[in-house]
Amino acid sequence: MVDIAWPPDLMPYKVAFYLQSHVGGAESPITRTTKKYGLSAPRWVARLTFRGGYDGMPHLYEPGGFGPRLDSLLADLEGGLNVAVFHDFRRPMPLRPMMIRSSLVLDAADVGDTHITVRGFAPGAVALGLGDYVGGDGRPHIISHSRTIDAGGTVSGAGSIMADGSGAAIIGVRPHISALIPSGTFAQWPVTGRFELVSEDAGQNETEVGQATEYALDFTEKLV
Numbered sequence: 001m002v003d004i005a006w007p008p009d010l011m012p013y014k015v016a017f018y019l020q021s022h023v024g025g026a027e028s029p030i031t032r033t034t035k036k037y038g039l040s041a042p043r044w045v046a047r048l049t050f051r052g053g054y055d056g057m058p059h060l061y062e063p064g065g066f067g068p069r070l071d072s073l074l075a076d077l078e079g080g081l082n083v084a085v086f087h088d089f090r091r092p093m094p095l096r097p098m099m100i101r102s103s104l105v106l107d108a109a110d111v112g113d114t115h116i117t118v119r120g121f122a123p124g125a126v127a128l129g130l131g132d133y134v135g136g137d138g139r140p141h142i143i144s145h146s147r148t149i150d151a152g153g154t155v156s157g158a159g160s161i162m163a164d165g166s167g168a169a170i171i172g173v174r175p176h177i178s179a180l181i182p183s184g185t186f187a188q189w190p191v192t193g194r195f196e197l198v199s200e201d202a203g204q205n206e207t208e209v210g211q212a213t214e215y216a217l218d219f220t221e222k223l224v
Contacts, residue, residue, distance in 0.1 A: 003194060004076055006086035009061045010069060014049035017088040019142060019174060020220075042175040044140060044193050044221040048089070053212040067213050071205060074217075079200030083222050087133070087190035088140070094132045094189065096160055099125035101167050104187035106136050113177040115151035116141075118187055119168045127169035130159035134171060135191035137179040139221065147172025178224070195219035 020043050025036035052066030059065055077084055098104075099122035107117040116134065121127045130148075133140045148155055153170035154162040163169045198218040207213040 001082055003083045003085050006084055007069070010066060011061070012048040012050050012089055015089050016047040017090065018045055020045045041223060043223055046195055046219045048217045050215040051212045052215060070215055071203060074203040077197055079202065080196040080198065083194045083196055084219065085192050085194055087192045091131070091133065092190035094128050096126055096129045098127060106181055106185045106187060108183035109136065109177045109181040111177060111180060114147050115153070115170055115172045116177070116181065117168050117170050121163035121167045121169055123163060123165045123167050125163050126160045127163045128161045128171060130155065133191040134173060134187060136181040136185050136187070137177050138194070139178060140191045140193045141173035141175065144172045144174045147174065194222040196222045
């Protein structure tokens with residue numbers, strides 16, 4: 001099994017990218033009341049949709065030549081045997097302009113933590129925003145309103161996470177941290193995850209000769 005970085009110019013025209021909760025439960029056969037409980041392994045699910053053509057020599061960022069490149073990439077992924085590394089193409093960077101005083105670094109975080117602290121922002125300035133992604137442990141984490149508040153962070157009415165007087169921002173995340181984050185880890189974007197194809201037949205590409213092929217590729221996060 002190898003990790004294959006997604007080519008940066010091979011952009012889908014439609015994306016689904018969401019966190020699938022991990023919930024268990026049972027229903028009473030007598031009263032039909034239900035009991036639900038959270039489990040420990042939420043995962044990211046993605047669908048990338050492309051319209052790839054076969055129009056001569058491929059060029060960077062040119063969908064007219066995406067078809068052969070997608071065929072090759074899907075062959076290399078071997079139906080989920082190998083891992084694709086990519087981000088949410090809709091939101092590769094934080095949505096709000098950040099006021100930065102120095103390099104953005106993370107405080108240490110342990111497995112199971114539900115928040116992280118990012119340092120390097122201008123004091124009292126906008127740091128990140130709800131719905132942005134942060135990483136550090138090898139998988140994406142979406143910034144959560146409830147977990148930010150629970151951890152003592154500050155959220156504006158418009159959903160901005162605010163830095164404190166020292167330039168540090170407390171950020172609640174989902175899912176929880178899954179691997180140790182060393183102190184001083186640099187915050188980087190885009191935040192990528194590791195995904196495997198759901199189907200061995202993802203490379204099906206029937207189309208009229210001379211026309212573009214529609215690819216809808218379903219992935220689930222590869223959990224360690």
